[in-house]
Amino acid sequence: MNDALDRLIREARQDLGEREAREVNWRTVDERLFARIASEKQADRARFIPGPRRPWAIAVSAALAAASVALLVVVRGPTRPVDSASSGGSESLGAVASITGPGQLLVGGVPAARGTVVHRGEVIEARNVEAVIQWPGKAQWLAELGARFRLTRGPGALVIELERGAVEADVVPVAVGEALAVDVGSTRVAVHGTHLRVERVGARASIDLTEGVVTVGAPPRTGAVLGSLVTAPAHVDFGVFDPGAMIVTHDPARVRTAQPFAEASSVTGNGALTAGSPPRALPRPSELGGGGPPVAPSTGRQVRAAATSPSAVSTPTTTASLPAASAASPPSSSPAGPEETLAKAVRACMAERPRADNVTVSVTTTLLLEVGDDGAVQTARFDPPVLPEVNECATPTIYKVRFGRPGPLGVTIEFKN
Amino acid sequence: MATWDGPFERASLARATPFGRKSMVPLTDEERLVARAATGDDAAFRALYERHRVDVARLAYRMLGPCSDLDDVVQEVFVQVYRSLRDFRRQSKLSTWLHRVTVNVVLMHRRSARSRPALTHDPVADATAASDARPDEDAERRERVRAFARLLAKMPEKKRIVFVLHELEGLSPSEIADIVGAPVLTIRTRLFYARRELVELLAHEPALAGLRLGFSKMSAAESGAESGAEGDA
Numbered sequence: 001m002n003d004a005l006d007r008l009i010r011e012a013r014q015d016l017g018e019r020e021a022r023e024v025n026w027r028t029v030d031e032r033l034f035a036r037i038a039s040e041k042q043a044d045r046a047r048f049i050p051g052p053r054r055p056w057a058i059a060v061s062a063a064l065a066a067a068s069v070a071l072l073v074v075v076r077g078p079t080r081p082v083d084s085a086s087s088g089g090s091e092s093l094g095a096v097a098s099i100t101g102p103g104q105l106l107v108g109g110v111p112a113a114r115g116t117v118v119h120r121g122e123v124i125e126a127r128n129v130e131a132v133i134q135w136p137g138k139a140q141w142l143a144e145l146g147a148r149f150r151l152t153r154g155p156g157a158l159v160i161e162l163e164r165g166a167v168e169a170d171v172v173p174v175a176v177g178e179a180l181a182v183d184v185g186s187t188r189v190a191v192h193g194t195h196l197r198v199e200r201v202g203a204r205a206s207i208d209l210t211e212g213v214v215t216v217g218a219p220p221r222t223g224a225v226l227g228s229l230v231t232a233p234a235h236v237d238f239g240v241f242d243p244g245a246m247i248v249t250h251d252p253a254r255v256r257t258a259q260p261f262a263e264a265s266s267v268t269g270n271g272a273l274t275a276g277s278p279p280r281a282l283p284r285p286s287e288l289g290g291g292g293p294p295v296a297p298s299t300g301r302q303v304r305a306a307a308t309s310p311s312a313v314s315t316p317t318t319t320a321s322l323p324a325a326s327a328a329s330p331p332s333s334s335p336a337g338p339e340e341t342l343a344k345a346v347r348a349c350m351a352e353r354p355r356a357d358n359v360t361v362s363v364t365t366t367l368l369l370e371v372g373d374d375g376a377v378q379t380a381r382f383d384p385p386v387l388p389e390v391n392e393c394a395t396p397t398i399y400k401v402r403f404g405r406p407g408p409l410g411v412t413i414e415f416k417n
Numbered sequence: 418m419a420t421w422d423g424p425f426e427r428a429s430l431a432r433a434t435p436f437g438r439k440s441m442v443p444l445t446d447e448e449r450l451v452a453r454a455a456t457g458d459d460a461a462f463r464a465l466y467e468r469h470r471v472d473v474a475r476l477a478y479r480m481l482g483p484c485s486d487l488d489d490v491v492q493e494v495f496v497q498v499y500r501s502l503r504d505f506r507r508q509s510k511l512s513t514w515l516h517r518v519t520v521n522v523v524l525m526h527r528r529s530a531r532s533r534p535a536l537t538h539d540p541v542a543d544a545t546a547a548s549d550a551r552p553d554e555d556a557e558r559r560e561r562v563r564a565f566a567r568l569l570a571k572m573p574e575k576k577r578i579v580f581v582l583h584e585l586e587g588l589s590p591s592e593i594a595d596i597v598g599a600p601v602l603t604i605r606t607r608l609f610y611a612r613r614e615l616v617e618l619l620a621h622e623p624a625l626a627g628l629r630l631g632f633s634k635m636s637a638a639e640s641g642a643e644s645g646a647e648g649d650a
Contacts, residue, residue, distance in 0.1 A: 005616055009584050011558060012565045016585065017478035021471045024488055033466070033492045037499050041457075370488065379485035 025378050028370060028407075039136045042117065043092045091120040093151050093158055094135030101145070103128025123150045126165070139180050141169035142259060144199075154219070157181050157190070166199035168259055173212065173384070183219060185240025190215040190225035194366075195232075195258045200240060207236040208256035211364070211412065216246060232364070338401040342367060342394075343413045349393035350386070350415045360417060367398070367411040375402040451511055455502045462502070465511075466495050472512070473519050479581045480523045482570045494522045509595060516588065517596040520578055527574070568618045576611035583608055 096105065096116045104111045108122040118124060118133055126143040134140040139158060143149070147165030151158065157178040160167055171179045173193025180191040182198045184205040189198055194212040199205065207214065209232045216236065217227015228246065230236055235254040238246030350363060365386055370379040380398045382391065403409065447468075453461035470491060477490045497518050505514055569577055578597060582588045583604075588596070590604040597604070 002612075002616060005612065005619060008561055008565045008619075012562055013585050013587075015558070015562045016566060017475040020478045020483075020487065021474035024470075024474050024491060026470070029470075029488050029492050033495050034463075036492070036496055037459075037462075040496075040500070379488060381485060 025370065025372060028378075036136065039095075042095060042115070091153065092117050093120055093153070094118055094133050094138070094140075097132040097134040097140065099129050099131045101126075101129035105129050105131045105143070118151060120151055120153055123148065137172060139169055139171040141167050141180075143167055154178070154181055159183055159188075162198060162200050162205075164200055166197060168195075168197040170195050170258075171212070178215075178225065181219075181225070186218060187238065187240055187242075188217060188219040188225050188227075190217075190227075197256055197258075203240050205238055205240045207234070207238075208258075209234045209236070210255060210258040211366075338403050339409075339411045341401055342398060342411055345397035346386075346390065346394045346413050347415045349390045351417065352393065353387065353389065361415070363413075363415040365413055367413060369398075369403075369409040369411065371403045371406045371409055373406045375404065375406070377401065377403075447511060448507065451502065451505065451507070455505065462499060465498075469512070469515055470495070473515060476516065476519050476581070476586060477523055479569075479585055480520070480578060481527070482566060486526065490522055490526050493526070494519050497522060509592070513588070513592050513596065516582065516586065516592075520582075520596055524574070524578075568615055571618055572611060572614060576607050576614065579604055579607040580611040580615070 095118065096107070096112050096114055099105045099112070099114055104127045106112065106123075106125040106127060107116055107118055112118075112131075124131075124133070124143060125148040126145060128145060130145055131143045132140060133143065135158065141160065144166040147167055148163045149165075149167060150161040150163070152161060153159060157180055159181045160169075161183045167182065169180060169182070169191065171191050171193050173179060178190040179193055182189040182191070182196075184198060184200045185203070187205065189196070189207055192213045192215070195210045196212070196214060197208040197210075199208075207216070207230070209230060211232050213229060213231050215225045215227045215229050216238065217225045220226060228248070230248055231250075233252045233255040234248055234250050235256070236246055236248050346367065350361070353361075363386065365382045365384055368381045368383055369377050372378045377399050380395075385391075447465075450461045450465050450468075454465055473494050474487060474491045477494070478487055481487065481490065494515075498515065501518065505511070569581070572580065575597075579593055582593045582596065583590065590601050590608065594601045594604045599607075
């Protein structure tokens with residue numbers, strides 16, 4: 001028997017994993033790896049704090065720096081450097097991924113550019129611009145026109161203290177605790193994942209939850225927020241100083257459609273957000289004002305006015321929605337595309353599961369796919385996971401379908417019996 | 418070969434000897450790449466990555482078995498390498514250090530994946546066959562490697578890691594002890610029990626009955642050929 005084992009070992013030494021290692025999609029791994037490294041480098045630079053020096057050297061350096069800044073301000077006008085550590089080396093909470101619009105994005109009171117690192121404690125104000133800020137691997141959020149908020153950290157979570165306007169956030173879910181929180185007045189919206197928009201107008205606030213779960217309640221001194229758990233799809237209205245009197249509706253027609261972040265970022269296989277290219281197109285003024293019919297942008301993505309129109313709101317319980325890259329596809333695409341085929345197959349697998357008659361099963365999951373150059377699925381993962389039986393049942397279909405273009409893809413699947 | 422044209426290279430050549438003094442030893446090509454990458458040289462890091470990525474992927478596959486997250490694991494390994502390269506003190510070979518990083522990432526991945534079942538297309542992917550083998554031999558060999566992967570997957574994690582590192586990756590027990598942070602004696606014990614467990618699994622795995630028979634036939638044929646050759650001589 002030992003001989004047999006030795007032979008097996010010898011063969012495995014030569015063969016086991018050899019082909020799989022060479023067939024890894026190196027192009028994708030390269031792109032993601034070096035994007036992450038670039039992002040980390042940027043964060044490192046932002047965290048850099050000069051070492052202790054003699055007082056006179058500090059004074060001279062400070063004077064020289066002040067003179068340089070003054071000169072720059074005179075010559076070029078105030079602009080925040082991309083790798084600024086002007087917040088005194090405080091914790092970096094991401095970087096500006098895109099700014100769209102004629103106005104200015106102020107970070108800590110200084111005009112910011114794409115790539116500017118944002119730090120804990122800084123106030124961010126979108127003056128006549130929209131800006132996407134990314135915290136790789138954690139979240140990305142859109143500061144809408146006129147939004148003003150401060151970034152802080154709660155226990156384990158990024159906290160956006162919203163003073164006015166709206167932010168829309170795409171949050172990478174965490175296994176335990178809260179990934180992000182939005183504070184409005186004395187109310188905290190704790191986000192467990194994954195996509196929501198919070199708007200504050202005076203003493204009123206609203207939440208449009210398109211994916212995932214949030215808890216609305218008073219900010220705790222420690223630990224997680226204790227309050228009302230709200231699941232998507234939901235629209236919530238509440239007074240910012242009276243979260244108890246909130247009105248929740250799960251009518252999909254009342255929920256504002258999520259704005260895709262696909263152009264500014266992409267979701268990697270392990271769930272991390274990686275920086276991509278630039279900004280989403282800013283809606284035209286006529287679209288923002290809601291006057292006149294909305295005009296579809298050339299990219300084919302939904303515009304804000306269309307999003308607010310009830311007729312444009314998708315019904316998440318009927319079809320697969322595509323929050324990432326596929327959400328950008330034109331609405332004229334075939335309804336029986338590969339995404340829909342997958343969603344149908346997965347729903348069929350879920351429907352096959354035995355259950356008691358008096359139990360209603362409701363499942364929302366996203367099938368994260370990596371599509372190869374040939375259009376075939378390279379890797380697939382459900383987030384959150386589904387039953388292993390559903391995995392097994394859906395696997396043949398997942399690997400059989402072909403997509404029109406390579407890259408990462410997410411297919412949101414909702415099932416309710 | 419080492420170049421002698423820069424202060425960095427010259428500074429890197431000083432190495433501690435066992436007697437505490439420093440000797441000037443030329444750096445290997447890889448050591449120079451490591452030194453440059455540790456100072457933030459992207460080209461050097463990329464060169465190291467391209468040199469070792471297949472080895473890392475193979476090791477990860479051997480420890481994880483078939484899974485759809487191999488790309489992610491490899492990516493994570495090199496992110497960790499990038500973060501930790503500055504702390505790499507060159508007390509061990511780079512390959513050994515890479516093994517350690519890979520093992521740690523694989524363990525983290527398995528822990529996080531326990532509550533997150535991943536999809537795989539093929540329970541055990543086909544293995545590459547020897548190019549000079551006949552088609553039927555290829556098939557048998559592939560089947561044996563599949564069976565072996567199945568057996569490995571049944572083993573407890575600690576034993577599997579030690580077994581893979583020693584038997585498949587060719588690391589010595591002392592190197593493995595350094596990687597997993599356990600005494601050499603513990604490593605030897607785990608290796609002993611891992612082999613014993615695999616032998617038991619071989620005996621109780623119905624799918625391997627044919628393989629054992631096949632091995633017996635092969636052994637008989639080989640010994641017959643050897644005796645024939647001796648007779649001819």
